[in-house]
Amino acid sequence: MPKIEALAELAGYRREDFSVCLGCKICGSVCTINDLSVSANPQELLMKVFLQKELKGDDPVVANCTNCYNCTEACPWKIRIPEVVRALRKELAVESPFEKAFKASVALLGRVYEPYVLLRALPFLVKEGYLAYVTRWTEYITFHLPHKVKGAGLSQPGKEVIAGREPKARDRKAKRAP
Amino acid sequence: MKYAYYPGCSLTGSARKLDKGVRTIFARLGHELTEIPEWNCCGAFEYGDRRELVEMSRTNLSKAAPVTESEAIVAPCPACYKNLREASAETAHPVRHPLEILGKEPLSPSLIKRDLKGEVFTPYYGCILMRPEATAISDKQVMERIITGLGGEIEGEKVKARCCGGNQFFINRRSTERLSRMVLEGSRGTIVLFCPLCHMALTSFSKGRRIIYFTDLLLHVTGDGKRL
Numbered sequence: 558m559p560k561i562e563a564l565a566e567l568a569g570y571r572r573e574d575f576s577v578c579l580g581c582k583i584c585g586s587v588c589t590i591n592d593l594s595v596s597a598n599p600q601e602l603l604m605k606v607f608l609q610k611e612l613k614g615d616d617p618v619v620a621n622c623t624n625c626y627n628c629t630e631a632c633p634w635k636i637r638i639p640e641v642v643r644a645l646r647k648e649l650a651v652e653s654p655f656e657k658a659f660k661a662s663v664a665l666l667g668r669v670y671e672p673y674v675l676l677r678a679l680p681f682l683v684k685e686g687y688l689a690y691v692t693r694w695t696e697y698i699t700f701h702l703p704h705k706v707k708g709a710g711l712s713q714p715g716k717e718v719i720a721g722r723e724p725k726a727r728d729r730k731a732k733r734a735p
Numbered sequence: 736m737k738y739a740y741y742p743g744c745s746l747t748g749s750a751r752k753l754d755k756g757v758r759t760i761f762a763r764l765g766h767e768l769t770e771i772p773e774w775n776c777c778g779a780f781e782y783g784d785r786r787e788l789v790e791m792s793r794t795n796l797s798k799a800a801p802v803t804e805s806e807a808i809v810a811p812c813p814a815c816y817k818n819l820r821e822a823s824a825e826t827a828h829p830v831r832h833p834l835e836i837l838g839k840e841p842l843s844p845s846l847i848k849r850d851l852k853g854e855v856f857t858p859y860y861g862c863i864l865m866r867p868e869a870t871a872i873s874d875k876q877v878m879e880r881i882i883t884g885l886g887g888e889i890e891g892e893k894v895k896a897r898c899c900g901g902n903q904f905f906i907n908r909r910s911t912e913r914l915s916r917m918v919l920e921g922s923r924g925t926i927v928l929f930c931p932l933c934h935m936a937l938t939s940f941s942k943g944r945r946i947i948y949f950t951d952l953l954l955h956v957t958g959d960g961k962r963l
Contacts, residue, residue: 569785589898592917593910621910624780625898626866635867640785647783655905659781667775669744678905685908690939697749697935704747707773 561609567644568637575607577634584628584638590621597621599628599638606641614651618642654681667706738836739799739808739828740768743815744776750812750931756950757811757833763846763957766836768809771799777818780902792822799828807831811950813863813930817870832864834929834949838877841884848958850886855924856952857891858882861933865896878927878949885956894921901932904939915940925963927952 565572580600588597595617602618605611614620622642629637646652658677662669675682682688738761746754761768774795778788796819799808807829810816820830858878865871874880875896879889900914915936919926925945928934937946947963955963 567784567786569789589900589914590910593913621903621907623862623898623900623910623914624902625862627862627898630866630868635869637867639780643780643783644785645783653906656781659779663776663778667773668747669776669779671744671748682905687905687908693938694749694935696752696938699748699751701747701751706775709775 561606564606564641564644564648567647568640570637570641572607575603575636578603578607578636579633580604581633583631583633584636587627587631588618589623589625589627590617593621595621599642602645603636603638603641606645612645612649614646614649616645619645619649619651654678665705665709666703667709668704670703673703736765736806737767737769738806738831740770741774741777741795741799741808741810741815741819742770743774743810743812745812745931749935750948753811753929753931753934753948753950756948756954757809759959760837760950760953760957761809761833764837764840764842771795771808774798777815779814779818788818789822792818793826795819796823796826796828809833809836811929813861814932817863820870832872832929834864834877835872835874837881837949837953838874841881842953842957846957847885849956851882851952851956852886853888854886854963855888855890856882857922857924857926858889858895858949859891859899859918859922859926859928859933859937860895861901861928861930862896862898864929882927882952888924890924891922891926894918897921899933899936901930901936904932904936908939911936912940919944925952 561572578600582600584599585597588599590597597618599618602616619642622639624639626639629635655678658674659669661677662673742754758768775791777795778791782788808819809831810819811833816830816832823830865875883889897918898914899918900911904911919937919941925947926937927947927949929949934946945963951963
């Protein structure tokens with residue numbers, strides 16, 4: 558497990574930002590993954606992070622989060638739980654072959670070139686039965702050559718504090734421009 | 736009006752139809768879109784390091800900087816829109832979703848060649864245009880207003896902001912299938928949306944339902960093609 562400070566920083570937070578959680582569990586009530594008959598408890602996940610308890614990649618929220626932001630919208634402090642989950646997925650190395658192929662394309666070209674991603678993830682897509690949908694994907698199939706963005710290998714993580722981050726959880730009245 | 740345009744990766748490939756639609760409709764409204772030169776991927780929801788994600792969008796915003804006359808940066812893909820908008824907090828360029836512009840600018844009667852009378856639509860916004868509030872579009876009835884203004888009937892209010900599970904599509908397709916089916920079952924008529932991922936998820940799990948981009952609807956109304 559990464560240290561909480563490092564994990565919080567990955568998600569654009571500081572450790573103390575999570576201390577405001579009231580434990581109301583409204584995030585769990587509105588979580589989309591309840592509809593998958595999976596017991597969702599993002600609040601417990603957040604507390605595990607805060608208290609530095611062990612987390613695994615098969616935690617239901619880590620494995621199934623759809624990035625719908627229902628939790629953030631319902632949270633009294635607007636905590637961006639999906640981004641904490643994404644930081645956890647990175648740290649716990651929970652990535653599907655498709656996600657790896659997506660990042661490989663961005664690292665190589667600066668953009669997602671779909672044919673490259675599909676070919677690279679092909680064994681996974683075949684094994685998992687995605688080919689069954691191909692007949693419904695005809696409108697998505699277009700021929701175009703890849704474009705390599707000038708300077709690709711572009712995204713160097715900034716070292717400074719993120720300017721675009723959400724207002725601090727405790728500063729509920731702060732609003733982001735525009 | 737002049738706008739800087741950020742198509743995003745999907746719109747160069749699987750969602751090329753949306754790209755063409757946005758460009759055509761904006762041209763018909765008299766707007767000039769200038770594609771940001773050498774734009775890079777926005778990172779979508781694939782990066783666990785927020786600094787890395789924000790840096791990717793900052794890079795795009797800096798590439799847009801030479802388009803000095805532009806009113807704003809237009810990003811049709813909801814994921815790109817959210818990422819760019821978050822990173823734009825300290826830059827001179829506001830980031831706008833096409834719906835924010837289209838909602839404030841009714842189609843002039845001279846552009847309207849067809850109406851939507853007798854047709855039923857479910858405007859489907861999905862997640863990212865609706866949440867979180869800090870980056871959501873302000874007018875959450877914009878598609879309904881435009882469609883009813885053209886004579887169309889609206890259904891599916893309850894599912895318009897439900898998650899289709901598209902984000903999990905290439906991770907665990909069975910999860911996406913269950914969530915998408917809930918959206919499909921709660922909707923009626925033609926599903927109208929803006930998100931390429933929602934389009935793909937719903938299309939993959941529907942049997943013959945008509946799922947179109949909002950721009951397809953506007954192209955139809957302004958005279959393109961024979962039917963939707």
